[in-house]
Amino acid sequence: xxxxxxxxxxxxVISVLLFLSALGMVxxxxxxxxxxxxxxxxxxxxxxxxxxxxxxxxAAAVAGVLYLVKHDQKWDIVGLAAVEISLVFFLIAIxxxxxxxxxxxxxYWTWEPRLTTAAILEMVYIAYLLLRQGIDDPDRRARFSxxxxxxxxxxxxxTFMSIRLFRTIHPVVIGTNSSxxxxxxxxxxxxLVTMFFALFSFSVxxxxxxxxxxxxxxxxxxVEQLKxxxxx
Amino acid sequence: xxxxxxxxxxxxxxNFLSAVGAVVWKDxxxxxxxxxxxxxxxxxxxxxxxxxxxxxxxxxxxxRVATPGILWATFAFAGTLGLNRSMAVEKDxxxxxxxxxxxxxxxxxxxxxxxxxxxxxLIVEVIVLPVYSVLYNTNLFNPGLIVVILLGSxxxxxxxxxxxxxxxxxxxRDVMLPILLFPVVIPILIAAVKASSGFLQGLALPExxxxxxxxxVYDVIFTAAAYMVFDYVVEE
Amino acid sequence: MxxxxxSIKYMLAGYGVILTVLALxxxxxxxxxxxxxxxxxxxxxxxxxx
Numbered sequence: 001x002x003x004x005x006x007x008x009x010x011x012x013v014i015s016v017l018l019f020l021s022a023l024g025m026v027x028x029x030x031x032x033x034x035x036x037x038x039x040x041x042x043x044x045x046x047x048x049x050x051x052x053x054x055x056x057x058x059a060a061a062v063a064g065v066l067y068l069v070k071h072d073q074k075w076d077i078v079g080l081a082a083v084e085i086s087l088v089f090f091l092i093a094i095x096x097x098x099x100x101x102x103x104x105x106x107x108y109w110t111w112e113p114r115l116t117t118a119a120i121l122e123m124v125y126i127a128y129l130l131l132r133q134g135i136d137d138p139d140r141r142a143r144f145s146x147x148x149x150x151x152x153x154x155x156x157x158x159t160f161m162s163i164r165l166f167r168t169i170h171p172v173v174i175g176t177n178s179s180x181x182x183x184x185x186x187x188x189x190x191x192l193v194t195m196f197f198a199l200f201s202f203s204v205x206x207x208x209x210x211x212x213x214x215x216x217x218x219x220x221x222x223v224e225q226l227k228x229x230x231x232x
Numbered sequence: 233x234x235x236x237x238x239x240x241x242x243x244x245x246x247n248f249l250s251a252v253g254a255v256v257w258k259d260x261x262x263x264x265x266x267x268x269x270x271x272x273x274x275x276x277x278x279x280x281x282x283x284x285x286x287x288x289x290x291x292x293x294x295x296r297v298a299t300p301g302i303l304w305a306t307f308a309f310a311g312t313l314g315l316n317r318s319m320a321v322e323k324d325x326x327x328x329x330x331x332x333x334x335x336x337x338x339x340x341x342x343x344x345x346x347x348x349x350x351x352x353x354l355i356v357e358v359i360v361l362p363v364y365s366v367l368y369n370t371n372l373f374n375p376g377l378i379v380v381i382l383l384g385s386x387x388x389x390x391x392x393x394x395x396x397x398x399x400x401x402x403x404x405r406d407v408m409l410p411i412l413l414f415p416v417v418i419p420i421l422i423a424a425v426k427a428s429s430g431f432l433q434g435l436a437l438p439e440x441x442x443x444x445x446x447x448x449v450y451d452v453i454f455t456a457a458a459y460m461v462f463d464y465v466v467e468e
Numbered sequence: 469m470x471x472x473x474x475s476i477k478y479m480l481a482g483y484g485v486i487l488t489v490l491a492l493x494x495x496x497x498x499x500x501x502x503x504x505x506x507x508x509x510x511x512x513x514x515x516x517x518x
Contacts, residue, residue: 038475042482049486068464088493092486099482103470123415130411134402143464144398148412151391154457155416162419162446166426212497219504226511 008211015208018201022048022194030194042100044194048202050093050118055206056086057121057153064149067142076142077217079149080132085209087125090118117160124152138224251336255344258327259318260351269317273356277310281364295368300428303364303372304384304421307357308414311388314352315396316409318345323400332466342462346393346455353385376431376440383447384424387454388417394458397465423447 026044033040063079066072097115098108109115128148135141187195263269284302288294322328322345331341361381365372392413399408423446430440 036470036475037472038479039470039482041479045483045486068461088489092489095485095489096482099478099485103474103478120415120418127411127415130404131398131402131408134404134408136403140401143467144401147394147398147461147464150461151394151416151454151457154453155391155419158419158446158450158453159422162422165442165446166422209494209497216497216501216504219501219508223504223507223511226508226515230511230514 011208015205022198022201025194044198046096048198049089052202052206053086053090056082060149061153064146067146081213083125113163121156251340252344256347259348273310273314277306277360280306300425304425312410315392319396319400350389380427387420387451390455
């Protein structure tokens with residue numbers, strides 16, 4: 001394994017700095033929201049985590065297609081890295097969203113389309129990891145993984161649409177207000193700046209983690225190949 | 233390999249169709265002899281209904297709301313049982329390898345297996361529906377419901393056949409199929425349950441139509457996707 | 469309007485979870501990397517012996 005390239009080292013340092021600045025901006029720069037006050041601050045990192053999860057989802061789908069077209073093990077490693085990162089960040093988004101929902105909507109969980117779709121996406125990705133665990137042959141594992149990511153990438157948007165269809169016909173009502181209206185708020189320009197800064201920071205963090213995870217995948221591939229050679 | 237294919241393809245379409253037909257015929261004939269798949273699916277389906285009966289205390293009031301959900305949960309569970317078994321048999325008897333050696337397009341195998349799986353699922357549904365109607369004194373003979381069941385089963389089997397041919401090739405093949413299949417067929421279950429309950433409650437067609445459209449879209453997209461990627465799943 | 473004391477508690481819980489899960493993931497990346505390195509080393513030594 002080659003030593004870490006300088007660019008990756010620099011990116012790691014920049015990511016840490018960006019993360020700390022984003023955290024600082026959330027607590028010291030962004031103003032307090034009127035009705036929800038402190039708890040609204042979860043919003044900035046909640047949305048940034050969901051954004052990274054989304055990036056990972058797209059990257060996984062692209063890597064899956066590229067693997068099926070090119071048959072190069074490299075794309076399998078990229079796909080696994082994307083799925084894993086997406087899994088972790090969507091998990092954070094779901095939990096932080098639930099904690100925010102408790103005081104604003106009165107319940108940790110609502111069967112709201114985005115929330116439910118994120119949870120189903122997590123199930124797809126867990127199934128993906130279990131599938132990989134069940135296959136020893138690296139080539140077959142890569143093929144099946146790519147096929148399953150592809151099927152998941154098509155089904156998840158359809159799932160979102162079908163839940164939304166179901167919810168618009170039967171709106172969810174919590175207490176006296178609908179969930180769509182409670183918890184929405186007008187953003188001041190300082191809030192917008194904080195949100196975009198958090199989104200930018202997490203995009204850089206995504207790239208850094210993705211790169212690290214791909215390198216780890218390459219190392220794992222090397223180890224696996226050596227093990228297979230030993231067995232023969 | 234390529235030469236073989238070309239010599240065999242005098243009439244590509246009829247060759248393709250006869251290959252699909254051969255796979256379907258083989259499955260149906262084997263099932264007619266043993267009846268092991270259908271009997272297992274049926275008994276399982278009835279047991280699921282029995283469990284729901286005690287789990288939900290199905291008095292007439294609850295029944296009206298819960299029937300579509302119970303039906304689709306039953307079909308989904310019995311469906312995975314059938315899909316898994318039908319592919320595992322293929323794998324264990326080496327039929328799959330034999331089929332793969334035959335000079336036909338591999339998607340013919342996919343369509344053949346899909347059609348026979350669909351046939352098994354529909355047979356189970358055709359038996360479960362009247363039994364459920366009798367047990368719960370509910371009239372389920374509704375043309376709309378039949379269309380929904382047909383569309384839902386097509387989509388379920390289209391994805392299920394692809395994923396079950398993957399699942400049987402893994403080490404954990406007994407448990408893999410439902411884990412892979414359920415998260416990606418959720419749109420079918422949502423749309424089918426909603427459309428079924430719409431028809432059973434006698435809603436106007438425009439109110440049910442969005443769900444029917446969703447089912448059709450899902451069926452078309454996933455049949456096409458599975459057809460395109462099936463080669464990668466059986467490649468050796 | 470939400471009471472400040474309640475709101476602060478949920479905010480801290482939220483950021484606590486975000487930071488913890490992120491930290492756990494980065495730690496797991498580190499430990500997996502280290503164990504892979506170790507595996508690689510053992511495998512290389514094993515090959516040299518043969």
